[in-house]
Amino acid sequence: MAKDLEMTILLDFYGDMLTPKQRDFLDYYYNQDYSLAEIAANVGITRQGVRDAIKRAETQLTEMEERLKLVERFREVKKGLDEIMDCATKISAENRKSGLSREINDLTVRIKSIAISLSE
Amino acid sequence: MAKDLEMTILLDFYGDMLTPKQRDFLDYYYNQDYSLAEIAANVGITRQGVRDAIKRAETQLTEMEERLKLVERFREVKKGLDEIMDCATKISAENRKSGLSREINDLTVRIKSIAISLSE
Numbered sequence: 001m002a003k004d005l006e007m008t009i010l011l012d013f014y015g016d017m018l019t020p021k022q023r024d025f026l027d028y029y030y031n032q033d034y035s036l037a038e039i040a041a042n043v044g045i046t047r048q049g050v051r052d053a054i055k056r057a058e059t060q061l062t063e064m065e066e067r068l069k070l071v072e073r074f075r076e077v078k079k080g081l082d083e084i085m086d087c088a089t090k091i092s093a094e095n096r097k098s099g100l101s102r103e104i105n106d107l108t109v110r111i112k113s114i115a116i117s118l119s120e
Numbered sequence: 121m122a123k124d125l126e127m128t129i130l131l132d133f134y135g136d137m138l139t140p141k142q143r144d145f146l147d148y149y150y151n152q153d154y155s156l157a158e159i160a161a162n163v164g165i166t167r168q169g170v171r172d173a174i175k176r177a178e179t180q181l182t183e184m185e186e187r188l189k190l191v192e193r194f195r196e197v198k199k200g201l202d203e204i205m206d207c208a209t210k211i212s213a214e215n216r217k218s219g220l221s222r223e224i225n226d227l228t229v230r231i232k233s234i235a236i237s238l239s240e
Contacts, residue, residue, distance in 0.1 A: 016187040067136040070190050077197055080238045084204060087227045087234075091211060094223045101218045107207045111231065114207075118200045 010061040013071050017064060022057040029054055081115040088112045130181040133191050137184060142177040149174055201235040208232045 008030050015023050028034040028042070036054075040047040065071050088111040095104045128150050135143050148154040148162070156174075160167040185191050208231040215224045 013190065014188065017184070064137070068134065070133065074193075077238050080234045084231050084234050087231045091224050091227045094221055094227070098221045098224070099219055101214055103214045104211050104218070104224070107211045107214070111204050111207045114200045114204050118197050 007058060007061065009071055010058075010065055013074075014061050014064045014068075018057055018060065022053060022060075025050060025054050026057050026061075078119050081119050085112050085115045088115070127178060127181065129191055130178075130185055133194075134181050134184045134188075138177055138180065142173060142180075145170060145174050146177050146181075198239050201239050205232050205235045208235070 007026070011023075011026050011030060015026065018026070025039060025043075028039045029036070034042070036047045036050050040050045043050070088108040092105060092108040095101055095108070127146070131143075131146050131150060135146065138146070145159060145163075148159045149156070154162070156167050156170050160170045163170070208228040212225060212228040215221055215228070
């Protein structure tokens with residue numbers, strides 16, 4: 001099992017649909033970076049048991065995204081926000097060239113700050 | 121049962137987690153605006169049966185939002201995008217006042233068009 005970023009994102013989006021136990025296992029494994037053996041020792045079941053439980057939970061998360069595609073939807077939003085930030089930076093540069101308007105500058109700063117906070 | 125916009129939004133986000141039958145019932149009822157009696161006649165079960173099936177599906181959708189809060193997350197994004205559009209409009213107005221830069225104008229148009237497409 002490769003620990004990948006994708007699973008961390010799916011866990012963030014859909015984790016609350018899992019049982020508390022499943023969520024804990026994935027949290028230990030992906031967010032807190034414990035090994036299967038460490039989780040097994042910690043919860044008192046076999047390494048294979050932990051592995052199976054994690055696999056099942058991963059399948060559930062993957063299936064939820066296949067159905068709902070909400071992570072995909074958020075990625076599109078993020079891409080658009082990146083482009084908005086890029087436009088705001090260009091406005092700022094252009095504004096400096098063509099006679100500085102303090103108000104335009106402040107508004108581009110505001111746009112970038114909103115776009116950054118929505119991208120998180 | 122009041123037909124509300126909220127349920128239409130929940131159906132859009134989480135509908136693919138329902139069974140095809142549940143999804144059809146909610147689609148008839150909320151999106152196509154059929155009455156319970158019309159759906160019952162159409163699918164050949166009682167009006168009460170349709171009503172119960174819709175109620176159960178609604179509960180599932182509501183519970184999914186209570187857990188995942190992804191509609192809430194999208195609403196926050198939408199609010200931020202509205203504010204970005206507002207800033208872009210102000211930049212445009214300020215740009216007209218303080219000596220028109222064609223490039224700044226084009227960039228504000230681009231920002232607004234991205235924000236609109238992401239809000240849909």
